[in-house]
Amino acid sequence: MKHTIQALVENKFGVLARIASLFSARGYNIASLAVGETQDPTVSCMTIVVNAQDEGILEQIKKQLHKLIDVVTVIDFTRREYIDRELILVKLKKDKKQLDLGKLAKNKSVRVIEDKKDYKIIEICADRSQIEDIFKNLKKFKIKELVRTGKIAMGK
Amino acid sequence: MNKKLKGSQIIIESLKKEGVKVIFGYPGGSVIPLFDSLYGESIKFYLARHEQGAAHMADGYARSTGEVGVCVATSGPGATNLTTGIATAYMDSIPMVAITGQVKTSLIGNDAFQEADVTGITRSISKHNYLVKDIKELAKTIKEAFYIASTGRPGPVVIDLPVDIQMQEAEFSYPEKVELRSYNPTLFGHPGQIKKALRTIYKAKKPVVIAGGGVVSSSANKETVDFAKKIKAPVTATLMGLGGFPAKEDMFLGMPGMHGTVYANMAITDSDLLISIGCRFDDRITGKVDAFAPDAKIIHIDIDPTSISKNIKVDVPIVGDAKNILGQLTQEIDEKKLPDLTSWHKKIKEWKSKYPLTYDQKKRVRLMPQYIIEEIYKQTKGKAIVSTEVGQNQMWSAQFYKFNYPHKFLSSGGLGTMGYGFPAAIGAKVANPKKEVIVVAGDGSFQMNIQELATLATYGIAVKVIILNNNCLGMVRQWQEIFYEKRYSATPLKNPDFVKIAQGYGVKGLRIKKKTEVKKAIKEILESKEAVVADFWIEEEENVFPMVPAGEAINRMIGGMA
Numbered sequence: 001m002k003h004t005i006q007a008l009v010e011n012k013f014g015v016l017a018r019i020a021s022l023f024s025a026r027g028y029n030i031a032s033l034a035v036g037e038t039q040d041p042t043v044s045c046m047t048i049v050v051n052a053q054d055e056g057i058l059e060q061i062k063k064q065l066h067k068l069i070d071v072v073t074v075i076d077f078t079r080r081e082y083i084d085r086e087l088i089l090v091k092l093k094k095d096k097k098q099l100d101l102g103k104l105a106k107n108k109s110v111r112v113i114e115d116k117k118d119y120k121i122i123e124i125c126a127d128r129s130q131i132e133d134i135f136k137n138l139k140k141f142k143i144k145e146l147v148r149t150g151k152i153a154m155g156k
Numbered sequence: 157m158n159k160k161l162k163g164s165q166i167i168i169e170s171l172k173k174e175g176v177k178v179i180f181g182y183p184g185g186s187v188i189p190l191f192d193s194l195y196g197e198s199i200k201f202y203l204a205r206h207e208q209g210a211a212h213m214a215d216g217y218a219r220s221t222g223e224v225g226v227c228v229a230t231s232g233p234g235a236t237n238l239t240t241g242i243a244t245a246y247m248d249s250i251p252m253v254a255i256t257g258q259v260k261t262s263l264i265g266n267d268a269f270q271e272a273d274v275t276g277i278t279r280s281i282s283k284h285n286y287l288v289k290d291i292k293e294l295a296k297t298i299k300e301a302f303y304i305a306s307t308g309r310p311g312p313v314v315i316d317l318p319v320d321i322q323m324q325e326a327e328f329s330y331p332e333k334v335e336l337r338s339y340n341p342t343l344f345g346h347p348g349q350i351k352k353a354l355r356t357i358y359k360a361k362k363p364v365v366i367a368g369g370g371v372v373s374s375s376a377n378k379e380t381v382d383f384a385k386k387i388k389a390p391v392t393a394t395l396m397g398l399g400g401f402p403a404k405e406d407m408f409l410g411m412p413g414m415h416g417t418v419y420a421n422m423a424i425t426d427s428d429l430l431i432s433i434g435c436r437f438d439d440r441i442t443g444k445v446d447a448f449a450p451d452a453k454i455i456h457i458d459i460d461p462t463s464i465s466k467n468i469k470v471d472v473p474i475v476g477d478a479k480n481i482l483g484q485l486t487q488e489i490d491e492k493k494l495p496d497l498t499s500w501h502k503k504i505k506e507w508k509s510k511y512p513l514t515y516d517q518k519k520r521v522r523l524m525p526q527y528i529i530e531e532i533y534k535q536t537k538g539k540a541i542v543s544t545e546v547g548q549n550q551m552w553s554a555q556f557y558k559f560n561y562p563h564k565f566l567s568s569g570g571l572g573t574m575g576y577g578f579p580a581a582i583g584a585k586v587a588n589p590k591k592e593v594i595v596v597a598g599d600g601s602f603q604m605n606i607q608e609l610a611t612l613a614t615y616g617i618a619v620k621v622i623i624l625n626n627n628c629l630g631m632v633r634q635w636q637e638i639f640y641e642k643r644y645s646a647t648p649l650k651n652p653d654f655v656k657i658a659q660g661y662g663v664k665g666l667r668i669k670k671k672t673e674v675k676k677a678i679k680e681i682l683e684s685k686e687a688v689v690a691d692f693w694i695e696e697e698e699n700v701f702p703m704v705p706a707g708e709a710i711n712r713m714i715g716g717m718a
Contacts, residue, residue, distance in 0.1 A: 010338060014287070025280045056465060063462040069284045069304060072338040111508060 184230020186257025211241020216580030247570025369396030372432010575604025
């Protein structure tokens with residue numbers, strides 16, 4: 001099962017490597033990882049979506065993260081209300097000159113940011129459940145490229 | 157304004173501020189400035205003959221004193237040679253600071269001569285590590301390293317030091333305090349959890365206490381005795397916990413697990429409450445997890461939250477320092493609420509008399525290793541520091557030497573590092589020159605760091621080496637005998653003449669082949685003011701029993717139950 005956890009860490013070189021090597025050494029799976037500075041430049045925030053088979057593994061992941069000297073706090077969103085967002089860029093191939101996005105065009109989370117002769121790039125900025133819906137509608141298009149930032153989250 | 161010092165001098169001054177008296181290590185290109193600053197200093201330097209040896213010496217120094225051990229090596233191969241020693245200390249939670257040279261900052265990442273990514277390599281085998289890129293950070297880094305190594309769950313900390321940082325100059329002022337917002341070990345048990353533990357204890361009719369390495373590292377041996385006596389629970393000690401509870405006590409059950417006593421394993425399996433003090437439930441202790449103490453509630457005291465409910469699901473976790481928590485528990489126990497344990501004590505007594513720890517003393521051609529250990533125990537009156545290698549020698553020492561005090565048994569428990577025992581004993585003897593320090597080695601493991609005989613001879617360190625020589629890698633051979641139809645693949649050893657080897661290094665060598673010579677030889681070894689290497693020729697096919705096959709339930713033991 002997927003869980004979203006957040007680690008506030010010292011903004012120093014090598015910290016990301018510590019987190020990554022912890023996950024690989026202990027055989028934990030990362031579904032996504034997003035890192036960036038916070039309002040405090042000495043602190044970075046890592047939002048990690050992990051696959052944990054059971055509660056025990058999730059507990060271990062949290063405790064092991066917290067044990068790292070450079071990790072300041074660990075927040076588990078499993079039982080908390082939170083907002084999440086992910087940014088996705090998709091390059092869609094145009095077979096003819098036109099590409100009608102249909103339903104997607106009306107979706108507020110979807111924006112066309114490039115429209116060229118043979119492709120269109122759309123930006124999706126949405127939460128997990130919306131993304132699932134949008135992806136269903138994307139199926140009928142020819143996707144040339146797709147990149148995602150990984151999820152970021154914030155407690156309510 | 158503070159005086160300006162070179163980086164290498166800052167290191168020495170900082171180490172002095174930390175109270176470091178001794179460093180073990182080996183020089184090399186990237187630490188020449190550091191060694192130059194060490195020249196003529198009050199800190200005593202011991203030159204090992206291999207960096208791995210230096211790391212184990214620092215470890216033995218730390219285990220036998222509880223203080224932080226320090227080792228130094230150069231960049232690249234010097235540092236990679238240290239890693240086995242760092243990993244050994246990490247697995248057994250030993251406070252250590254390892255300083256490695258690094259190529260100069262401008263060359264890092266360029267595959268320079270003798271460059272290795274030391275912080276990368278040691279990330280998963282150290283408690284923390286640093287690459288110092290700014291001389292202004294140097295003193296602060298050393299302060300933090302010692303603090304992290306010695307507090308909470310102790311462990312090794314690596315400081316990687318580029319050679320140019322050692323040569324730059326900066327003002328030196330050693331920080332008074334460490335401020336780490338992200339590192340605050342919990343020291344006292346949560347009062348709610350203490351109450352919950354007490355309620356659990358009041359209900360238990362068959363309690364067992366497991367003393368782990370945490371008892372030794374927290375020096376909570378007295379508190380463990382007070383607590384166990386108050387609740388009248390029998391106590392078993394893991395390999396790392398030996399000496400944490402006096403072996404001479406009636407309530408002592410010996411070691412549990414794979415080569416534990418039958419009665420310890422029976423008691424655990426039958427118990428209705430296990431109280432683990434600083435034991436992390438290693439697979440060598442639990443055997444088959446589902447069958448481990450199936451009817452027991454578990455109270456787990458540990459300073460490291462990750463050790464709790466990692467292998468065994470715990471009912472009452474208490475995070476904190478064992479010494480404090482045991483104090484809290486003992487103080488709050490209401491003796492009137494404790495149930496009568498007479499029948500439990502009776503049962504344990506029966507197991508103890510029915511399945512004693514024993515060995516076959518007759519019909520043997522060569523010496524019995526257990527007899528040698530028993531004799532060493534008798535003649536040292538249990539007061540020696542005993543360091544072991546890994547394998548059969550380690551298990552026989554754990555079984556037949558009775559440890560009554562903490563910090564007396566030095567053994568690589570977690571990592572199981574062959575080649576650990578001999579250099580660790582050197583480190584322990586340097587720290588405790590007046591105490592008897594004995595290494596129990598195998599003929600295989602002794603050869604993994606045999607070059608440290610030179611260190612022994614150079615500094616006149618009177619470590620006594622007992623080789624239990626069975627001309628094979630005994631523990632693997634034992635598994636091959638029992639589980640692989642005696643197909644002795646790569647376990648027979650053609651050994652050198654250990655007496656001549658010792659003599660070649662300028663160390664006294666003895667060979668003992670007959671049972672009638674054992675007592676006298678051990679007396680001679682112990683009375684010697686100098687180092688001795690004693691080559692005892694033991695039964696080649698003697699096994700360590702009892703034994704729980706890997707992955708089996710711990711009450712299903714081979715040997716010792718007949």
